[in-house]
Amino acid sequence: MPRRFIRHPTGIPIQISIPNCNADLPEHRSNCDAHRVQTNDISVGGLSCESPEIMNAGQAVEVEIWLNNPSFKTIGHVLWCKGQGSGYLVGIGFSDFATAYSVRMVEQVCHIEEYRKQILIEEGRDLSSEAAAEEWIGKYAADFPSYPC
Incomplete structure (x- = not known):
């Protein structure tokens, strides 16, 4: 399937976390931590980034980017996750127009x-x-x- 959006390499630091994560459940504990990671690329359709944790397709994820003050923060959804080195490469998509524009x-x-x-x-x-x-x-x-x- 051809890519819908042109990708542009960035390598900017972001933070990803799971919104409303229940850290009291042992199986969620490590996934509830916010992770500072680097983007691999970014486009209107979404972004890809490194992650130390595996993420499931469809899972909501909060993305925070610190290029300005205040930071840009939004919710996206994991589109795909694949192993890369000792971690994972994660594709995060954004679906609404306002987020896509931002x-x-x-x-x-x-x-x-x-x-x-x-x-x-x-x-x-x-x-x-x-x-x-x-x-x-x-x-x-x-x-x-x-x-x-």
């Missing part, structure tokens, strides 16, 4: 932060987030892909 904005912020790091490495310029956003928008916003919603 994730798209987060995706743009990810691109801007990557641009900021690239400019520091390649040119030695330490841009503020605002200056990086202004430059990135001028150079790349017109080519940023639009997604069907």
Whole structure:
């Protein structure tokens, strides 16, 4: 089945947790902990990330991304989970338009932060987030892909 959404690598830190998890039950105890992980990619359809714990398809998961203050927090659902190294790679999907739009904005912020790091490495310029956003928008916003919603 072809992918519906274009993926963009990000590698940004996020936190995933199980909402309303009952840690009093022994079989849930380890899954109730919040895990700080890295995203592998992100798109309007969802994201994939590393996880130290196996997750079940259909399971609700809270995703928190700290790119701004306050952080962006939403609920998604596990689409798939597969073993990778000593942990798991998890696909998390978002279904409603408002969340999809918000994730798209987060995706743009990810691109801007990557641009900021690239400019520091390649040119030695330490841009503020605002200056990086202004430059990135001028150079790349017109080519940023639009997604069907």
